[in-house]
Amino acid sequence: xxxxxxxxxxxxxxxxxxxxxxxxxxxxxxxxxxxxxxxxxxxxxxxxxxxxxxxxxxxxxxxxxxxxxxxxxxxxxxxxxxxxxxxxxxxxxxxxxxxxxxxxxxxxxxxxxxxxxxxxxxxxxxxxxxxxxxxxxxxxxxxxxxxxxxxxxxxxxxxxxxxxxxxxxxxxxxxxxxxxxxxxxxxxxxxxxxxxxxxxxxxxxxxxxxxxxxxxxxxxxxxxxxxxxxxxxxxxxxxxxxxxxxxxxxxxxxxxxxxxxxxxxxxxxxxxxxxxxxxxxxxxxxxxxxxxxxxxxxxxxxxxxxxxxxxxxxxxxxxxxxxxxxxxxxxxxxxxxxxxxxxxxxxxxxxxxxxxxxxxxxxxxxxxxxxxxxxxxxxxxxxxxxxxxxxxxxxxxxxxxxxxxxxxxxxxxxxxxxxxxxxxxxxxxxxxxxxxxxxxxxxxxxxxxxxxxxxxxxxxxxxxxxxxxxxxxxxxxxxxxxxxxxxxxxxxxxxxxxxxxxxxxxxxxx
Amino acid sequence: xxxxxxxxxxxxxxxxxxxxxxxxxxxxxxxxxxxxxxxxxxxxxxxxxxxxxxxxxxxxxxxxxxxxxxxxxxxxxxxxxxxxxxxxxxxxxxxxxxxxxxxxxxxxxxxxxxxxxx
Numbered sequence: 001x002x003x004x005x006x007x008x009x010x011x012x013x014x015x016x017x018x019x020x021x022x023x024x025x026x027x028x029x030x031x032x033x034x035x036x037x038x039x040x041x042x043x044x045x046x047x048x049x050x051x052x053x054x055x056x057x058x059x060x061x062x063x064x065x066x067x068x069x070x071x072x073x074x075x076x077x078x079x080x081x082x083x084x085x086x087x088x089x090x091x092x093x094x095x096x097x098x099x100x101x102x103x104x105x106x107x108x109x110x111x112x113x114x115x116x117x118x119x120x121x122x123x124x125x126x127x128x129x130x131x132x133x134x135x136x137x138x139x140x141x142x143x144x145x146x147x148x149x150x151x152x153x154x155x156x157x158x159x160x161x162x163x164x165x166x167x168x169x170x171x172x173x174x175x176x177x178x179x180x181x182x183x184x185x186x187x188x189x190x191x192x193x194x195x196x197x198x199x200x201x202x203x204x205x206x207x208x209x210x211x212x213x214x215x216x217x218x219x220x221x222x223x224x225x226x227x228x229x230x231x232x233x234x235x236x237x238x239x240x241x242x243x244x245x246x247x248x249x250x251x252x253x254x255x256x257x258x259x260x261x262x263x264x265x266x267x268x269x270x271x272x273x274x275x276x277x278x279x280x281x282x283x284x285x286x287x288x289x290x291x292x293x294x295x296x297x298x299x300x301x302x303x304x305x306x307x308x309x310x311x312x313x314x315x316x317x318x319x320x321x322x323x324x325x326x327x328x329x330x331x332x333x334x335x336x337x338x339x340x341x342x343x344x345x346x347x348x349x350x351x352x353x354x355x356x357x358x359x360x361x362x363x364x365x366x367x368x369x370x371x372x373x374x375x376x377x378x379x380x381x382x383x384x385x386x387x388x389x390x391x392x393x394x395x396x397x398x399x400x401x402x403x404x405x406x407x408x409x410x411x412x413x414x415x416x417x418x419x420x421x422x423x424x425x426x427x428x429x430x431x432x433x434x435x436x437x438x439x440x441x442x443x444x445x446x447x448x449x450x451x452x453x454x455x456x457x458x459x460x461x462x463x464x465x466x467x468x469x470x471x472x473x474x475x476x477x478x479x480x481x482x483x484x485x486x487x488x489x490x491x492x493x494x495x496x497x498x499x500x501x502x503x504x505x506x507x508x509x510x
Numbered sequence: 511x512x513x514x515x516x517x518x519x520x521x522x523x524x525x526x527x528x529x530x531x532x533x534x535x536x537x538x539x540x541x542x543x544x545x546x547x548x549x550x551x552x553x554x555x556x557x558x559x560x561x562x563x564x565x566x567x568x569x570x571x572x573x574x575x576x577x578x579x580x581x582x583x584x585x586x587x588x589x590x591x592x593x594x595x596x597x598x599x600x601x602x603x604x605x606x607x608x609x610x611x612x613x614x615x616x617x618x619x620x621x622x623x624x625x626x627x628x
Contacts, residue, residue: 128587135594142601151612155621158605162535165548165598172591173555179584180562 004044005060005073008083009120011041016112023105030108031098037112038091041119045087048123052080053500059125068186072125077504078330081497082122082253085334089245089341090115092479096345097238099473100352102147110147114140114242118250127175127262128185130254134171134218138164141247145235156234163227167217174210177203178262190262199263199270208263208274215258218251221315222285222292225308229296232304237348240300244307245341249333252314256329260508265321278319283413285312290420294427297358299347302424303340306383310336313417316410317398325401326505327498332394335490339383339391342483346376349480353472362428364437371477373432375484380425382487385418390490397498520561527554539618541609545602552595559584559591 015037019030051058057076061067075083090111117137124130142164146157179185181203182193194204213224220228228248232240259268259278268275289309296302310332317329350372351357356365366373382389385396395414402411515522531551535544563584569575571582610616 128590132590132594135598139594139597139601142605146605146608151609154605154608154612158541158602158609159622161598161602161605162544162548166532166535166551169552169555173558176555176559176562176584 003060004048005058005075005123006062008041008044008048008123009116011044012037012112012116012119015041016109016116019105019108019112023109027105028103030105031094031103034108034112035091035094038087038094038115041115042087042091045083045119048075049080049084051075053077068184068189071129072186072188073123074125074187075123076507077501078253078256078508079122081330081334081501082250083119085337086115086118086122086246086250089337090118090242092482093238093242093245093341093345095475096241096348096479098475099471100236100238100348100476102236102238104147107144107147110140110143111242114144114247116140118246121250121254125187126185127178127187127190127258130257131168131172131175134168134251134254137247137250138168138218141231141243144239145231145243147239148234148236153234153236156230160227160231163217163224167214167224169214170210170217171214174207174212174214177207177210181207187257187261191264194263195266199267204263204267205271205274208267208271211258212255212274212278215251215255216281216315219248219255219311219315220308221281221311222288222308225285225289225305228308229301229304232307232344233298233300237345237351241341241345241348244304244344245337248307248311249337252311252333255315256318256326256508259318260326265509268321275319275321278315279407279410282312282314282316282319283410285309285315286413286417287312287420290417290424293424294420296424297360299350299357299359299362299428300344302359302428303343303347306421306424307336307340309417309420310340310383313395313398313414316414317401320398320401320405320407320410321509322401322405323502323505323509324404325398326509327501328394328397328399328401330501330505331390331397331494331497335382335390335394335487338483338490339379339389339487342379342480342487343376343383345476345483346372346379346480349472349476350376352476359427359431362431363435365432367437372480375480377429377432378484379487380429382484382491384421384425388491389488390494391487393491393494520557520564524554524558524561527551527557530554541606541616541618541621542603544618545599545606548602549595549599552591556588556591559588 015033018037019033022029022033048058052075057074060073061070062073063070114137117133117140120133121130121137124133142157142161145160146154178190178194181197181201182190184190184193197204217224232244235243286309289305289312293302293305293309296305314329314333314336317325317332350365350369353369353372354365356362382391385392395418399411399414402414527550531547531554534547534550538544538547563581565578565580568578568580571579606616609621613621615621
């Protein structure tokens with residue numbers, strides 16, 4: 001019955017080909033194809049997640065080879081969580097994208113390919129296979145980022161491509177070192193053989209360094225984040241919602257997988273320096289990301305820098321090697337995806353409805369667009385970590401883990417990060433709810449002109465990208481409101497989820 | 511030291527290719543050359559894998575030849591990685607063409623500046 005596993009990857013790939021073919025028959029027919037493929041994908045993911053969480057790990061070996069020679073696909077509690085997230089978010093963003101666009105068939109082909117890459121990355125149990133999916137994800141992500149009109153998104157995509165390729169290449173290089181040490185690529189097999197080879201040997205240490213730095217580039221941890229803000233800000237609104245919610249999240253999942261399943265906690269115990277460096281990277285990323293976020297004027301760029309800080313929190317959870325912190329990292333990974341994806345989509349909705357794209361444009365938004373402002377406010381406060389939202393629970397677990405392991409510096413940074421997050425979101429919340437709409441920005445046209453002058457050197461670029469004000473579909477509102485509701489509701493579900501995922505986390509940490 | 515360099519010159523070549531590739535990516539202002547830099551960087555990694563599979567005096571991994579054989583798996587891996595590299599280059603060059611159409615320049619500093627002003 002585990003034959004279902006490869007379908008999780010196959011369904012979006014088939015959908016991607018169908019979306020392209022459908023374009024030959026009729027243009028702009030990609031959306032329905034993508035919705036059907038994505039809905040089937042959600043079904044497959046839900047069934048796999050149910051089995052993994054309630055019945056134990058699901059394994060499948062591709063092509064009838066034997067482990068460790070064949071490529072193994074593994075769905076345990078950890079991958080089931082991320083798999084479900086990928087499936088649900090990609091379907092949700094489709095509901096948003098129907099009116100918001102882009103509408104071409106090749107876009108939806110790339111979209112589904114991205115979903116396939118993310119799914120593969122989530123369920124693979126083979127290190128080289130992980131590299132291949134990392135590159136599929138990367139390639140599809142570069143293409144969807146570039147799908148915006150005008151040159152800005154193309155430049156952002158090229159920059160993303162150059163840096164992202166270096167990240168994936170470093171991952172490949174590290175994988176090579178691990179392969180030379182052990183002669184295997186299966187993750188479970190690598191864990192035992194790397195331990196036999198010796199965790200303190202230079203070869204294994206080098207492998208760890210390259211693989212982790214490669215993934216940190218993909219996650220966009222400060223100072224390796226330079227591709228990320230522009231890629232998020234320059235891509236079309238639906239795309240920034242999707243990639244901010246999923247691409248870095250799944251890369252962070254890959255990091256957890258590699259550090260805990262392949263190198264195992266014993267490696268971190270044998271090399272305290274590696275563990276400390278992860279902690280330092282996390283702390284620096286939290287502080288620097290937040291400070292840079294405060295300095296931004298464009299809302300989407302601010303949200304992008306906020307992601308740099310939030311991934312710092314996740315890495316902090318990883319570096320603590322503690323069960324509580326690990327659950328916290330997972331919860332925050334999922335929570336951040338929902339909240340940040342929702343925030344980007346809300347920012348897109350606000351921009352579509354009123355033309356507001358900078359922090360100053362948000363003045364008095366609550367009067368002009370109550371639903372949008374409320375959703376943004378709720379998501380922003382959830383991100384800051386106001387109980388009972390999921391943003392609070394994730395941080396709480398990570399901070400608790402830091403206290404349990406007596407890492408006081410990291411504890412201070414994690415608690416302080418709440419204040420830093422407040423620093424950049426309070427600016428927006430205050431402007432939206434407690435200030436009057438400036439007279440000039442009263443009508444949407446003027447605000448848009450302002451935004452264009454301030455935000456665009458590439459003439460007519462912004463104007464093309466924005467649909468005329470007022471074309472906000474019901475689907476867009478529904479997705480944004482659902483994200484805000486989920487961000488609050490998930491907080492209550494965390495305790496049950498923690499119980500479900502505990503066996504997986506325990507086995508990871510042992 | 512000299513010994514190692516004389517017998518393991520392929521690792522030296524890997525190191526050089528990685529260095530040249532990185533330098534081109536960072537130091538060169540032309541975005542086409544940056545893409546070439548990425549390719550050289552990846553070639554260094556390919557060489558690293560292939561060199562690791564090499565065994566002095568071994569036969570190709572074909573059943574009719576006698577043992578010892580060189581390891582075939584890294585070759586297969588690198589074949590896959592080369593395909594990935596080709597696709598990346600294609601996407602990158604496609605983007606370069608679009609950027610040139612839009613801005614009429616291939617100079618990275620100018621392009622990044624346009625972006626930074628926004």
